[in-house]
Amino acid sequence: MGHDDTGAPTPFSAPAAGALAVYRGATLLDGTGGPARPATTIVVAGQTIRTVGPDAEVPDVPGAEVFELGGRFVVPGLIDSHQHLATPPNRALAESVLRRHVYSGVTAIRDMADDLRQVGDLARATRVGEIPGPDIHYAALMAGPDFFDDPRTWQVSQGEIPGTVPWMQAVTEQTDLSLAVALARGTHATAIKVYADLPGSLVAAIAAEARRQGIQVWAHGAVFPAGPGEVVAAGVDAVSHVTLLVHEAAEQPLTSYKDKPPIDYARFAEGGDDARLGALFQSMLEHGTVLDATACMWVWMEEQAEDDAGRARARLQDGLSARLTAQAYRAGVPISTGTDYETEPEHPYPALFDELTYLVRRCGIPAEQVIRSATLVGAMSMGAEAAMGTVESGKLANFAVLARDPLADIDNLRSIECTVKRGRRFERADYQAEHDAKGRSEG
Incomplete structure (x- = not known):
């Protein structure tokens, strides 16, 4: 190697392995085709899901950032x-x-x-x-x-x-x-x-x-x-x-x-x-x-x-x-x-x-x-079901937070509020603001 350049910035990288996040109070559709699971907590450690369980059975996680999802729905990515x-x-x-x-x-x-x-x-x-x-x-x-x-x-x-x-x-x-x-x-x-x-x-x-x-x-x-x-x-x-x-x-x-x-x-x-x-x-x-x-x-x-x-x-x-x-x-x-x-x-x-x-x-x-x-x-379809496709312990922290129930109307998938991909959050409001600003500049 000719130099010690650190490379391009990675502003959208996954969180470090030690980063902890807790998502509480979700109604979870876990991707298996089974019934919705109300009052569910998802614990994320770095890029992966550590725990998925009923709110009452998942204890507080010291040092974790907590996101309250009461009234919201979660589906796998x-x-x-x-x-x-x-x-x-x-x-x-x-x-x-x-x-x-x-x-x-x-x-x-x-x-x-x-x-x-x-x-x-x-x-x-x-x-x-x-x-x-x-x-x-x-x-x-x-x-x-x-x-x-x-x-x-x-x-x-x-x-x-x-x-x-x-x-x-x-x-x-x-x-x-x-x-x-x-x-x-x-x-x-x-x-x-x-x-x-x-x-x-x-x-x-x-x-x-x-x-x-x-x-x-x-x-x-x-x-x-x-x-x-x-x-x-x-x-x-x-x-x-x-x-x-x-x-x-x-x-x-x-x-x-x-x-x-x-x-x-x-x-x-x-x-x-x-x-x-x-x-x-x-x-x-x-x-x-x-x-x-x-x-x-x-x-x-x-x-x-x-x-x-x-x-x-x-x-x-x-x-x-x-x-x-x-x-x-x-x-x-x-x-x-x-x-x-x-x-x-x-x-x-x-x-x-x-x-x-x-x-x-x-x-x-x-x-x-x-x-x-x-x-x-x-x-x-791509041989990746061991790592993704459902919201469960040990898999990648890939899921979407929705404002409305997609079982009531499949178009409610468009009520996306946040995507979590490999543990990193992508807020829909940020994208919408960029989208609207671009539309105004091109209009």
Whole structure:
């Protein structure tokens, strides 16, 4: 090292291990899907939760800062299990998104493949506290060579050749998968994302090598020509986009990502559960596969469509999304809450809140189970349930304090007053003041 510079400031870092905080009088929704726990105390030591118990049973903690939460509700830190922070890279926008997330109660996100040169640094910066934001768990992508003329692959590989970099690899039957997986691991990725134009045998080989090297595999629900059943049977940890699962019932062979077979929307609009999808959901249950449904994405896609044909297609996909997500829930499949889009920068809340509302109102999932999806199942989607996802002793001190009951109305998650992430407080009022000041300066 050439000098003794102490490095960049870390104003948003977690508290020291010896710092103590006590949150008393909360009504706790602990993330398990169980009933609310009134009059609950949470004791935080540094970054972790030391104790959770009834107010009357948790003694005073000498030297602790005490926060009285009478009348307020606490949920675990929310998790968006499908984000893209750097396609294309835009550091200022990414930092703005991350800031809004953490001040809205989101304490972790799953980034589903981007330019990992930037995402890796954003993950470091939020982890050490240089910038405010959730913890970031991210994926390095693998796909067949035909995928790499997609313009997004160039956006995330600027200065290099798409398909030849560790975070964005083209693989074939001739690829040395042990080396390819090791290169992906070298980006500090949590997982490999299996995307497109791969046969089922190669998806299975990637998953097997990833397991051998101790890294997760996240995949699209259909990889083309690999169908949903093959993807699940390969043993991937999570699949994304519920509407891709419809191809398990395709009447034509799956060929390539760009040449998907048509969907018989009328068949799925008739009501009732589809038997072939039911068998797929049973396989997902047996394999422990998490469904990253991105259920309300097509509502946003309809808003973004440029013509009537695009809007009509988005409406059809939206109806399909609601029905298949509801069927997956009834089958017992664990559903996480991913978005795959984001609200405009000037919007006060992230898109995740729209996903949660959609799951309740369009898919008929009870609010307490949607909160579980946004917390514990989100942690499961990235293999982090041992450290986060519920409010319990030994886990990270990640939770949100709300003014109103989200079980009475899921939109009450927007009544956020404070986020605690790794023990550090992020006051919503501070963010709101900054947001309002920015709006006035730009107005």
